[in-house]
Amino acid sequence: MLVDExxxxxxxxxxxxxxxxWRAQAGVRASGKIAPASSxxxxxxxxxERLPENPQPLSTLVDAINRLIVPxxxxxxxxxxxxxxTPPSTDIGAxxxxxxxxxxxxxxxxxxxxxxxxxxxxxxxxxxxxxxxGPARGGIITNGGSLAxxxxxxxxxxxxxxxxxxxxGNDADPRCLRIYCSRFTHHSIDKAAILMGMGKQSIVRxxxxxxxxxxxxxxxxxVAADFARKGYRPVALVGNAGTRHVCAFDDLESLRQIADExxxxxHVDAAYGGFLRLADNPPPQLAALSKADSVTISPHKLLFxxxxxxxxxxxxxxxxxxxxxxxxxxxxVEEPPSDDFADLGIQLGRGMEALKVWLTFKYFGTKLLAKxxxxxxxxxTFLKDIVQADPRLELLAPVAGTVVCFRWVxxxxxxxxxxxxxxxxxxxxxxxxxxxxxxxxxxxxxxGFRVCMxxxxxxxxxxxxxxxxxxxxxEQLS
Amino acid sequence: MLVDExxxxxxxxxxxxxxxxWRAQAGVRASGKIAPASSxxxxxxxxxERLPENPQPLSTLVDAINRLIVPxxxxxxxxxxxxxxTPPSTDIGAxxxxxxxxxxxxxxxxxxxxxxxxxxxxxxxxxxxxxxxGPARGGIITNGGSLAxxxxxxxxxxxxxxxxxxxxGNDADPRCLRIYCSRFTHHSIDKAAILMGMGKQSIVRxxxxxxxxxxxxxxxxxVAADFARKGYRPVALVGNAGTRHVCAFDDLESLRQIADExxxxxHVDAAYGGFLRLADNPPPQLAALSKADSVTISPHKLLFxxxxxxxxxxxxxxxxxxxxxxxxxxxxVEEPPSDDFADLGIQLGRGMEALKVWLTFKYFGTKLLAKxxxxxxxxxTFLKDIVQADPRLELLAPVAGTVVCFRWVxxxxxxxxxxxxxxxxxxxxxxxxxxxxxxxxxxxxxxGFRVCMxxxxxxxxxxxxxxxxxxxxxEQLS
Numbered sequence: 001m002l003v004d005e006x007x008x009x010x011x012x013x014x015x016x017x018x019x020x021x022w023r024a025q026a027g028v029r030a031s032g033k034i035a036p037a038s039s040x041x042x043x044x045x046x047x048x049e050r051l052p053e054n055p056q057p058l059s060t061l062v063d064a065i066n067r068l069i070v071p072x073x074x075x076x077x078x079x080x081x082x083x084x085x086t087p088p089s090t091d092i093g094a095x096x097x098x099x100x101x102x103x104x105x106x107x108x109x110x111x112x113x114x115x116x117x118x119x120x121x122x123x124x125x126x127x128x129x130x131x132x133x134g135p136a137r138g139g140i141i142t143n144g145g146s147l148a149x150x151x152x153x154x155x156x157x158x159x160x161x162x163x164x165x166x167x168x169g170n171d172a173d174p175r176c177l178r179i180y181c182s183r184f185t186h187h188s189i190d191k192a193a194i195l196m197g198m199g200k201q202s203i204v205r206x207x208x209x210x211x212x213x214x215x216x217x218x219x220x221x222x223v224a225a226d227f228a229r230k231g232y233r234p235v236a237l238v239g240n241a242g243t244r245h246v247c248a249f250d251d252l253e254s255l256r257q258i259a260d261e262x263x264x265x266x267h268v269d270a271a272y273g274g275f276l277r278l279a280d281n282p283p284p285q286l287a288a289l290s291k292a293d294s295v296t297i298s299p300h301k302l303l304f305x306x307x308x309x310x311x312x313x314x315x316x317x318x319x320x321x322x323x324x325x326x327x328x329x330x331x332x333v334e335e336p337p338s339d340d341f342a343d344l345g346i347q348l349g350r351g352m353e354a355l356k357v358w359l360t361f362k363y364f365g366t367k368l369l370a371k372x373x374x375x376x377x378x379x380x381t382f383l384k385d386i387v388q389a390d391p392r393l394e395l396l397a398p399v400a401g402t403v404v405c406f407r408w409v410x411x412x413x414x415x416x417x418x419x420x421x422x423x424x425x426x427x428x429x430x431x432x433x434x435x436x437x438x439x440x441x442x443x444x445x446x447x448g449f450r451v452c453m454x455x456x457x458x459x460x461x462x463x464x465x466x467x468x469x470x471x472x473x474x475e476q477l478s
Numbered sequence: 479m480l481v482d483e484x485x486x487x488x489x490x491x492x493x494x495x496x497x498x499x500w501r502a503q504a505g506v507r508a509s510g511k512i513a514p515a516s517s518x519x520x521x522x523x524x525x526x527e528r529l530p531e532n533p534q535p536l537s538t539l540v541d542a543i544n545r546l547i548v549p550x551x552x553x554x555x556x557x558x559x560x561x562x563x564t565p566p567s568t569d570i571g572a573x574x575x576x577x578x579x580x581x582x583x584x585x586x587x588x589x590x591x592x593x594x595x596x597x598x599x600x601x602x603x604x605x606x607x608x609x610x611x612g613p614a615r616g617g618i619i620t621n622g623g624s625l626a627x628x629x630x631x632x633x634x635x636x637x638x639x640x641x642x643x644x645x646x647g648n649d650a651d652p653r654c655l656r657i658y659c660s661r662f663t664h665h666s667i668d669k670a671a672i673l674m675g676m677g678k679q680s681i682v683r684x685x686x687x688x689x690x691x692x693x694x695x696x697x698x699x700x701v702a703a704d705f706a707r708k709g710y711r712p713v714a715l716v717g718n719a720g721t722r723h724v725c726a727f728d729d730l731e732s733l734r735q736i737a738d739e740x741x742x743x744x745h746v747d748a749a750y751g752g753f754l755r756l757a758d759n760p761p762p763q764l765a766a767l768s769k770a771d772s773v774t775i776s777p778h779k780l781l782f783x784x785x786x787x788x789x790x791x792x793x794x795x796x797x798x799x800x801x802x803x804x805x806x807x808x809x810x811v812e813e814p815p816s817d818d819f820a821d822l823g824i825q826l827g828r829g830m831e832a833l834k835v836w837l838t839f840k841y842f843g844t845k846l847l848a849k850x851x852x853x854x855x856x857x858x859t860f861l862k863d864i865v866q867a868d869p870r871l872e873l874l875a876p877v878a879g880t881v882v883c884f885r886w887v888x889x890x891x892x893x894x895x896x897x898x899x900x901x902x903x904x905x906x907x908x909x910x911x912x913x914x915x916x917x918x919x920x921x922x923x924x925x926g927f928r929v930c931m932x933x934x935x936x937x938x939x940x941x942x943x944x945x946x947x948x949x950x951x952x953e954q955l956s
Contacts (some may be wrong), residue, residue, distance in 0.1 A: 003782060003850045003934035006842060007568050011504055014573055015497040022493055025580055026486070036592070043596040051607045052843040061570070061840055065577065069833075072593040073581050084590065086827060089582035090485050092539070095492055099543065101575035101784035101834075102503055103551050104567035111909070112562065114514070115550040118521040129529045143621045143786070146824050154673055169677030170648055187804055191824050195632055197675030199647030300827065304481060306579035307829025308621070308786075326665055346624050346669050349564060349778065351785025355547075356579075362539055364484060365530040372481045431589070456481035 001055070010058045017062050018098075022091075028070075029077035029088070030457055033434025039072035079457040080436040080466060083427075085272050087454040089306035092363040096356025097306050105352045108342040113352065120341060120354035126361050127297055127311050131274055132290030138317025140344045141299075141309060141353050145271030146188035148296035148312035149238075151323075151345065153179065153192045155294055155314060156236035156265035158323040170197055173233050178226050180204045181238035182214035184245055186269055189238055211398050212248030213285075214239070220258050227262055236265040241289055242273020245441055245450065247401030249273060252288035259293075268292040271310065272454075273401050275302035278366050279373035283400055293319070299357045302373065302454060309353055312345070320344045376402045376453045383451060383463045392471060396443045405441050407448025408474035420447045422477045429473050436466050479533070488536045495540050496576075500569075506548075507555035507566070508935055511912025517550035557935040558914040558944060561905075563750050565932040567784035570841040574834025575784050583830045586820040591830065598819060598832035604839050605775055605789050609752055610768030616795025618822045619777075619787060619831050623749030624666035626774035626790035627716075629801075629823065631657065631670045633772055633792060634714035634743035636801040648675055651711050656704050658682045659716035660692035662723055664747055667716055689876050690726030691763075692717075698736050705740055714743040719767055720751020723919055723928065725879030727751060730766035737771075746770040749788065750932075751879050753780035756844050757851035761878055771797070777835045780851065780932060787831055790823070798822045854880045854931045861929060861941045870949060874921045883919050885926025886952035898925045900955045907951050914944050 045068060075081060077088035107116035124139040142148045157177065158165045164172040177198050181189060183205040193202050204226075206219045219237070226232040237259050239250040252268060259266040268274075270289060274297040277286040289295065295313045299305040314320045317339075325343045342348050364372075380402045387393045387406045396405040407423045414422075423440075424447055430436040441450040451466070524546060553559060555566035585594035602617040620626045635655065636643045642650040655676050659667060661683040671680050682704075684697045697715070704710040715737050717728040730746060737744040746752075748767060752775035755764040767773065773791045777783040792798045795817075803821045820826050842850075858880045865871045865884045874883040885901045892900075901918075902925055908914040919928040929944070 001846060002853060003568065003842060003846065006846060007570075007934070008504070011501065011569055014569055015500055018573055018576055019493040019497060021577065022580055023489065026489055029581075035589075039592045039596075043592060046593075046596045046600050049600055051604045052840050053845050054843045055846055056840045056843065058570075058841070061837055064840070069577075069581070069593055069597070073583055074589075074591050076582060076584065084584065084827070086582075086584040086590065089579055090481065091489055091492055091580075092485075092536075094576060094579035095496055097579035098496055098572060098576035099499065099547075101567055101572035102500055102569075103507075103547070104554060104564075104784050105551055106554065106562065106564040106785065111513075111552075112564065113552050114517045115520060115524075115547055118517075118524045119547070122524050122527055126529045144825050144827050146826050147625075150673075150824060157675075165675075165677065166672050167677050168679055169672070170675035171677070188824070188826060191802065191804070194644050194647070195628075195824065196673060197635075197643075197648035199643065199645050199649070201646055298827075300829075306582050307584065307827065308825075308831070324669065326669070346628060346666070346673065347622050347786075348624050348666060349562070349622050349776075349785065351778075353786070359539055362530050362534045362542070363536070364481060365532045365534065367531050368479060368481065368484060368533055375480060456485070 006055060013058055029075050030079065034078045034081055034437045035074045035431045035434055036072040037432065037434065042068040042072050074437065077457060079455060079459065079462045081455055082451045082453065082458065083437040083439040085301045085452050085454050087301065087304050088457060090304045090360065092359050093305040093356045096359040100352040100355045103352065107350050107352050107354070108348050109340040110338065116352040116354070117341065119352065119358050121339070123354040123357045124311070124313065128313050130277060131270065131295050131297060131313060132277070133313060133315055136316045137313060138320050138344065139311055139313035140320070140341055141311050141357070142345065143308040144300065144310035145269065145296050145298045146191065148271065148298070148310045149186065149188045149269055150192040150195060151312040152238070152267035152294045152296060153189070153196060153236065155319050155323045156267055157196065159319045160235050160265050163322070175231050175233035177202050178204055178232055178234045179236045179238060180206060180219060180223055180234065182206055182208045182240060182250060184208055184212050184243040184248065185238055185240055186244045211400065212243055212246050214250050216251055216254045223258060223262050223264070234262055234264055236267055239266060239268040239292065241268050241270035241286060242401055245443065246397040246405050247273060247403035249283045249285035249400055252285050252291065256288060256291040266292045267294045269296045271296045271298040272301050276373050276377070276401060278370045279377060280370055281374065299360070303357065303360055304456060305356050305360050309357055372456060379453045379458060379460065379463065380404050382460050386463065386467050392474065396441070396446055396448050402453035404451045405443060405448055407446055408470055410474060410478055414478060418478065422474055423447045423449070425477050426470055426473045430469065435469055484533060491536055507553050508557065512556045512559055512915045513552045513909045513912050514550040515910065515912065520546040520550050552915065555935060557933060557937065557940045559933055560929045560931065560936065560944070561915040561917040563779045563930050563932050565779065565782050566935060568782045568838060570837050571783040571834045574837040578830040578833045581830065585828050585830050585832070586826050587818040588816065594830040594832070595819065597830065597836050599817070601832040601835045602789070602791065606791050608755060609748065609773050609775060609791060610755070611791060611793055614794045615791060616798050616822065617789055617791035618798070618819055619789050619835070620823065621786040622778065622788035623747065623774050623776045624669065626749065626776070626788045627664065627666045627747055628670040628673060629790040630716070630745035630772045630774060631667070631674060631714065633797050633801045634745055635674065637797045638713050638743050641800070653709050653711035655680050656682055656710055656712045657714045657716060658684060658697055658701055658712065660684055660686045660718060660728060662686055662690050662721040662726065663716055663718055664722045689878065690721055690724050692728050694729055694732045701736060701740050712740055712742055714745055717744060717746040717770065719746050719748035719764060720879055723921065724875040724883050725751060725881035727761045727763035727878055730763050730769065734766060734769040744770045745772045747774045749774045749776040750779050754851050754855070754879060756848045757855060758848055759852065777838070781835065781838055782934060783834050783838050787835055850934060857931045857936060857938065857941065858882050860938050864941065864945050870952065874919070874924055874926050880931040882929045883921060883926055885924055886948055888952060888956055892956060896956065900952055901925045901927070903955050904948055904951045908947065913947055
């Protein structure tokens with residue numbers, strides 16, 4: 001037997017299994033324990049597996065999925081999964097992913113998938129509408145925000161330093177290249193600078209104020225000083241629309257002014273917060289998101305699209321072509337430079353990941369999404385109010401988007417080091433007992449929790465349960 | 479209505495549609511026209527779509543898929559789809575993709591998905607078994623070979639130049655960094671060098687012999703010369719296990735010797751050809767693939783896994799951690815550096831793409847895959863023999879793997895420029911009439927076709943049909 005015969009054998013059985021699995025998951029995913037008490041035995045069984053020599057029947061695979069994977073997943077569809085910005089996926093998104101995998105279009109050139117190319121262009125348009133870009137816009141789907149941030153710095157470097165970057169690299173300007181951002185900017189910016197051969201030293205982190213927004217006066221001073229300093233070349237600013245720690249929004253309007261004054265590229269990491277621009281009452285800083293030269297926005301975050309689905313957008317498509325165009329490598333000499341996605345990023349062979357995003361926008365529409373984002377922001381305010389009303393809890397940062405950071409402080413004078421260890425213990429115990437999943441955070445030296453409202457299943461009652469459980473665990477640990 | 483209610487409404491209908499779609503595709507994908515005669519009206523309809531404000535019913539979406547997408551896909555599941563290395567996807571792979579999308583695990587840290595982490599580690603193990611790596615091996619799933627090649631150069635730079643690369647970038651060594659490869663090496667290596675701030679100038683392309691293998695003596699001479707030259711720093715060699723044009727295999731054993739002699743990193747791009755190591759009679763050069771320091775191998779190529787699924791492997795996992803480890807950014811100080819996938823690549827949030835690879839290895843097993851690869855290599859020999867036996871056709875390169883490059887030359891003395899334009903016309907006409915999909919190639923100034931045997935549905939009879947059609951189109955155009 002060869003692949004084709006094996007392939008054709010049990011399609012009906014396979015489709016039947018998927019349907020049953022999906023229906024069962026609809027209930028299971030959202031109830032019971034969030035995280036497995038222990039997945040050690042399943043992990044050990046997987047670790048002991050040898051590279052299979054003989055075909056295993058579908059029933060064996062189904063058993064492996066049901067026995068090893070299903071009981072051991074971390075249920076981000078559970079209403080009390082509030083850790084990281086990892087929302088549950090929607091069924092329509094999963095349908096899109098399944099169809100893309102069946103059709104297996106290669107969206108590298110228009111000729112390898114004209115329709116896949118049209119769909120991705122449309123999705124880029126809609127994401128660009130979301131951030132407010134005009135008609136010159138361009139962009140591409142990526143596997144997440146980190147790759148999109150890498151594209152942001154690469155496009156900045158190429159377009160500020162010129163075409164010679166592609167030939168001679170960073171030596172196109174012998175000066176020290178500098179990129180400026182707030183100290184709360186995501187570490188993917190550092191990873192990008194490392195990969196780009198500029199090193200972490202090229203990232204200048206500026207202080208933030210108590211709202212976690214970059215301090216504009218300090219930023220301006222630092223840029224001006226480097227601008228005047230021999231041997232230094234300011235290249236770009238990176239703004240935040242939803243910081244990793246507390247979902248803060250930088251003053252993008254002022255960043256734009258500084259960028260214009262010193263001729264810098266402005267990239268904004270809106271992977272998480274960019275979608276809130278659609279909310280009824282969006283964070284005011286998002287009005288100026290449209291003025292960024294490039295933007296990271298991730299559909300696998302607040303568009304609830306299954307992994308992987310990030311996106312990188314530019315105000316002027318030519319900037320992207322300049323950076324990633326392959327100059328005829330894969331096309332006949334007579335073919336002109338194109339809008340093929342192979343020329344707009346580093347991938348060559350690439351699937352129709354845009355389909356799940358296209359279906360998601362259609363299935364929900366912006367009005368429903370606006371209501372959902374408004375609801376999530378209101379949930380954050382709801383939790384903030386509970387925290388502020390209870391003397392046993394301390395809010396660790398203002399709430400600007402959908403993240404609430406707080407810690408347990410107890411009711412009496414407990415020494416600082418005990419408080420830290422109690423707050424370190426609480427998220428671990430919540431995960432172990434499987435009642436809630438929240439992330440840890442340290443802000444101004446205070447260890448506490450980061451609760452991300454990105455889950456369309458979470459209701460006010462769940463947040464009350466969370467707070468009550470945090471209070472009793474704090475009590476119990478102290 | 480909000481996302482959760484909308485989400486729960488029509489799951490049964492959605493599952494029913496997917497099943498019908500999948501069953502219908504099983505037949506449709508493999509017959510009829512390969513490429514749409516024109517998808518212009520569908521593309522225009524998509525281009526005219528406005529960002530949806532109101533939710534569209536599932537039936538409208540189903541209609542859009544059936545009317546706009548399905549008739550306009552390029553059917554890489556058709557037996558005469560032989561263009562590029564884009565095989566049809568398998569049903570088991572699509573099942574894996576669907577399940578991953580439903581569960582939506584975030585495989586960034588062990589704590590966000592212990593079971594997803596175990597599955598990806600196992601898949602890395604099996605891919606490492608395929609290339610012959612020992613127990614110290616490590617690796618990660620990527621979105622394709624281009625990203626994996628970027629990782630290859632990044633890991634080479636970091637591990638040859640030291641930890642200071644992460645701090646100061648390419649200036650860690652003030653000399654001109656140089657990477658050596660054959661002139662037929664994939665252009666993703668250039669794109670990687672550009673992104674890494676070294677520019678295209680850092681890539682030294684060495685001549686290849688008539689078999690498209692890098693000329694070892696020239697490579698050694700060039701490395702030795704740069705090694706002795708003030709201001710130059712040879713860093714890495716890039717070998718090929720399946721070149722883009724003709725699927726040639728470099729002499730990896732000799733590359734290893736040169737790498738050892740001059741203390742260079744050896745990265746091998748085996749995105750396409752690496753899996754042939756499992757064949758009954760593999761290309762002999764693949765025996766030394768296990769001696770590479772790092773390897774690119776793409777499951778969405780010869781493992782028939784749906785897009786996107788590439789992989790990057792290293793002989794020593796520590797090399798990967800050195801390059802991408804985030805040093806505590808997202809973990810408590812007390813947690814030690816880990817094997818979390820967030821520390822082994824640039825992505826942070828990332829799905830369980832490994833599941834489809836895991837299921838594929840189990841469903842087929844290496845013995846069946848070995849037979850399939852042997853069959854594909856035999857198909858290449860079969861086509862080569864037909865071409866060589868017909869004076870109207872000319873073989874453009876020796877056949878070492880599963881690619882055959884040839885051109886039409888006709889039966890009489892036709893001037894060179896006519897032959898070139900006829901050969902340029904043939905693949906376009908085949909695509910337009912929808913009978914076959916083959917890629918174009920120019921080798922030694924001769925324009926012809928590149929036929930990639932990567933399709934598990936292709937049989938000898940299909941190749942006979944292809945050749946007959948090429949002959950009559952050549953006749954017709956001349």
